[in-house]
Amino acid sequence: MKDLKIIVCLKPVPDPECPASSLEINRETKTILPIGVPPVINPYDENALEAALKVKDATGVKVIAVSMVEKQPGGVFHKVRTGADELVVLQDAGFKDLDSYSTALVLATAIQKISGYDLILTGRQSADWSSGLVGSMIAEILNIPSITIAKGVRVEEDSVIVEKLKKNGYEILKTSMPALITMSSEIGDLRLFPLKAINEARKKPMTVWGMTDIGISPEQIAIRKIFALSPPPSRKRDCMFINGQSPEEKGEVLAQRLRQDRVI
Amino acid sequence: MVINNNGEKIIVLAEKEDGKTAYFTYELLRAGKELADKMGTKLCIVVAGNNVGTISNEMAYFSAEVYMLDHPLLENFQADIYANAMVQCFKSMNPDTIILGHTLDNIDLASKVACRIGAQVLTDITHLDRGTDNNELLCEKPIYGDKAIATFTMGRSPRMVTLRPKIMAALEKGSGKGTIIPFPLALDRSMAKTEFVESIPGESVSLDKADAIVAGGRGIKEVEGIKYLKDLAQTLKRFYGAVELGASRPLVDNGFFPPSRQIGLTGEKVAPELYFAIAISGASQHLSGITGSKKIVAINKDEQASIFESADYGVVGDYEKVIPALARKLKELP
Numbered sequence: 001m002k003d004l005k006i007i008v009c010l011k012p013v014p015d016p017e018c019p020a021s022s023l024e025i026n027r028e029t030k031t032i033l034p035i036g037v038p039p040v041i042n043p044y045d046e047n048a049l050e051a052a053l054k055v056k057d058a059t060g061v062k063v064i065a066v067s068m069v070e071k072q073p074g075g076v077f078h079k080v081r082t083g084a085d086e087l088v089v090l091q092d093a094g095f096k097d098l099d100s101y102s103t104a105l106v107l108a109t110a111i112q113k114i115s116g117y118d119l120i121l122t123g124r125q126s127a128d129w130s131s132g133l134v135g136s137m138i139a140e141i142l143n144i145p146s147i148t149i150a151k152g153v154r155v156e157e158d159s160v161i162v163e164k165l166k167k168n169g170y171e172i173l174k175t176s177m178p179a180l181i182t183m184s185s186e187i188g189d190l191r192l193f194p195l196k197a198i199n200e201a202r203k204k205p206m207t208v209w210g211m212t213d214i215g216i217s218p219e220q221i222a223i224r225k226i227f228a229l230s231p232p233p234s235r236k237r238d239c240m241f242i243n244g245q246s247p248e249e250k251g252e253v254l255a256q257r258l259r260q261d262r263v264i
Numbered sequence: 265m266v267i268n269n270n271g272e273k274i275i276v277l278a279e280k281e282d283g284k285t286a287y288f289t290y291e292l293l294r295a296g297k298e299l300a301d302k303m304g305t306k307l308c309i310v311v312a313g314n315n316v317g318t319i320s321n322e323m324a325y326f327s328a329e330v331y332m333l334d335h336p337l338l339e340n341f342q343a344d345i346y347a348n349a350m351v352q353c354f355k356s357m358n359p360d361t362i363i364l365g366h367t368l369d370n371i372d373l374a375s376k377v378a379c380r381i382g383a384q385v386l387t388d389i390t391h392l393d394r395g396t397d398n399n400e401l402l403c404e405k406p407i408y409g410d411k412a413i414a415t416f417t418m419g420r421s422p423r424m425v426t427l428r429p430k431i432m433a434a435l436e437k438g439s440g441k442g443t444i445i446p447f448p449l450a451l452d453r454s455m456a457k458t459e460f461v462e463s464i465p466g467e468s469v470s471l472d473k474a475d476a477i478v479a480g481g482r483g484i485k486e487v488e489g490i491k492y493l494k495d496l497a498q499t500l501k502r503f504y505g506a507v508e509l510g511a512s513r514p515l516v517d518n519g520f521f522p523p524s525r526q527i528g529l530t531g532e533k534v535a536p537e538l539y540f541a542i543a544i545s546g547a548s549q550h551l552s553g554i555t556g557s558k559k560i561v562a563i564n565k566d567e568q569a570s571i572f573e574s575a576d577y578g579v580v581g582d583y584e585k586v587i588p589a590l591a592r593k594l595k596e597l598p
Contacts, residue, residue: 014408016408016409016549017547019570020411020412020548023408023411023412025412032407032408032412099384100375100385101378101379101384101385124530125530127408127409128407128408129407130387130388130407130409130529130530131386131387131388132371132375132387132388133371133374133375133378133385133387135375136343136372136375136376137375137378137379140375140376140379140380141379144457145344145457145458146343146372146457147458148343148368148371148372149368149372151523161461162458163464165368165523166368166463166466167367167368167524168465168466168467168468168469168524169463169464169465169466169522169524170463170464170466171460171461171462171463171464172460172461172462172463172464173458173459173460173461174458174459174461175457175458175459184523184530185513185516185517186516186517186523189517224416225416225417225418225419226414226415226416226417227395227402227415227416227417228414228415229412229413229414229415230412230413230415231412231413232406232410232411232412232413232548233413235551235555235573235574236573236574237560237573237574237575237576238576239562239572239573239575239576239577239578240576240577240578241572241578241579241580242577242578242579246585247579247581247582247585247586247589248585248586248588248589249589250579250580250581250586250589251579251581251585251586251587251588251589251590251591251592251593252589252590252592252593254561254577254579254586254590254593255589255590255593255594255597256593257577258538258561258577258594259597263537263538263559264500264503264538264594264597
């Protein structure tokens, strides 16, 4: 049996753990500038890479990572290159601020150029714009089956078996390949790699394609239309701190206070 | 000069739960009604499922037109079948804007339907308004983990949005009764691109309906810590009808709680009378799920934890010591 080809789509985002104060919101230019916040790979996309590696643990797999960026990405892909066999960077100034459909179109067009894929894995949503649309839109454009928000993926002959999260519990679905699956964090964090693999990551193949390389013209894609940007509404409440000599005493005082204020 | 192809109808897709209208539907209806009034268009409701006559009948008190999509293949949600049904219906309706609840299933549905009917689509919207000209739609959406708000312009129709729960107040039903229009669907099983194997039900959790919630966060290092939360939840049942346990994402990722108990941006949005945040640091992604809570109590041993800024009552202390004393005292209250 030939090796499976799994494509993982991933995206650099400003570290989602950053405090709100580190995002500078410019109302004039309608842009958000992260101050001193390093870019990281979108955590759900790392989950997707981990899902690909879990399939690879069980069978022969070639993992190709694909990412769309507007400018030279620096070192953010190092961990991705360690885990994947190949990296394809779609880099073009014209890829800045694309809307969900255009992003899906660029990725789908590049994936068609890569060709011969069996599975496409992405994160369920990004930590910055969190639309959760791009994955299933790629599947629509490529006209292949898709399953969203999965916590487990395994390959069985020509089929893929997927554990899809539901409101309570999950369901097991099966579909033919090629297929697209979007992954949630329940699959587990991206694994740690041995030092040797980390050191050798740079030697792995990396391809950079611009808009013309994949045959996309500017008229086919559109940017997000932002009317205004603002800080979130304040969630501040006046916190009444409960005093006491010990944690136990504070617990008791809290109970009395909640009764006094008719909360309980 | 922008040529604008305007649709006629604001369409709300009704949400179901256990064969009945889900409460979320009334929130969507308010958003739809207010938008229809602003746009000078009319509100229509689509009800889809199997044996949805009763729900459709109830929905007719909220709108002049209810499109009933009743089909055995719509019994359970299968994204491709549902997308096919929606596409058939929407194509005949000349939609201006289609409003769906922001649920796991609907995000999937919205992306498929939008591609097939050529609609623009935005998800997790918290406010809808009419734009300044050309009947543009303005959509507010929290971004960057709720650390900023973007207002998007959506131009031409059709447009689709998924609306965040617990933002709008429920719409009361009107006096008159509208028409129920049974919509004929051409569906067959082969439209489904995925095959159902089996369902693994989790415990039944109704965080969205809870009166009181005890939620734990990253500061709970051992699974044994959960018993303190359970004790407090049990004690609160003296005072509140529906009490649930919840968690912020770290405790779901590490397996202490199932995903159905996750509260926040990618979990449930809740609005209980009383919310206990136990050892929760207060990341914006978690706060986005609890802002509707009437009273928030934070217990955290780190006095710098940002949760205190969003709490009504704060206790700086170790939850393992605070909770037993709190629960004991609560039991003694007359």
